[in-house]
């Protein structure tokens with residue numbers, strides 16, 4: 001991931017996350033989420049109107065139908081038994097802040113899946129997941145430091161480079177960096193992982209801590225190196241648009257339930273696969289959004305957009321949400 005990228009330094013600009021007037025500020029006065037967005041842009045380059053990361057994406061629409069067990073875990077509206085399914089917007093994406101990244105580029109992994117549930121009464125709640133079960137670092141500060149190290153490493157630097165030094169002192173980041181991430185046949189043939197933990201509370205007040213997982217009904221399918229070499233730069237975007245014309249695409253939404261001793265506040269540690277997984281419902285994707293590029297500019301998927309019955313259990317979720325708002329305000333001002 002991000003291995004292919006060269007650093008492109010830019011000036012720092014602090015933007016008021018409430019969408020006020022942009023002001024210049026020294027990096028030292030910027031919040032950690034602002035520093036992270038600045039570090040992403042320094043590594044990935046300036047791309048007006050684009051997300052600071054996961055810049056290349058495709059939007060689709062569908063619905064969510066909760067399972068009978070969902071309401072036992074959470075009182076959240078979309079997890080209650082209902083006559084009609086909940087409308088959804090879904091965005092699949094490639095990693096990095098480079099909007100033109102080729103789908104065949106190893107840097108495009110992990111892929112993202114962002115979900116927005118449009119609830120009765122007009123409120124919304126989101127899930128933002130990716131295709132790797134784990135994260136390179138435990139905290140937002142470490143993510144900033146990782147990207148500062150990537151940005152500070154130039155081809156031909158003497159060893160150990162700034163990046164070597166970071167990876168050597170952060171074993172989870174090293175194994176994330178070195179993990180093989182085969183290219184998927186389709187966005188519809190990947191499993192996606194929420195990675196951060198949330199606390200779910202049901203009508204009786206009973207709480208469960210868990211992490212979301214999305215399991216493709218089409219099963220996980222990957223390309224061989226030979227098959228990948230025959231693919232074009234937008235093969236995943238084109239494939240999902242073709243696939244949806246042939247019929248619905250389905251995912252099971254699962255909750256991997258934490259056991260005593262599982263790390264709640266460290267997404268770099270995946271919980272054992274033997275943990276209980278409760279089925280929360282089925283996502284049925286039914287159509288592609290016609291002008292995806294225009295529509296996605298107005299959308300913000302945010303891991304901290306929650307409703308009663310779901311709370312953040314990992315402090316990274318608040319830092320993530322703050323960074324997503326900084327990125328939104330930057331892209332709104334530059335498009």
Ligand code: HEM
Nearest residue numbers: 051054091112113114129130140194195301323324327328
């Ligand atoms: C401290 C940790 C993290 C930070 C600071 C961060 C930051 C960001 C930012 C700034 C964006 C662009 C938002 C926008 O402009 O709309 C973004 C998008 C995204 N991030 Fe993160 N992220 C973090 C952790 C994660 C994790 C743990 C995952 C996966 C489990 C993830 C998956 C995604 C995906 C899929 C998108 C694209 C969302 C969309 O389609 O609009 N991120 N992230």
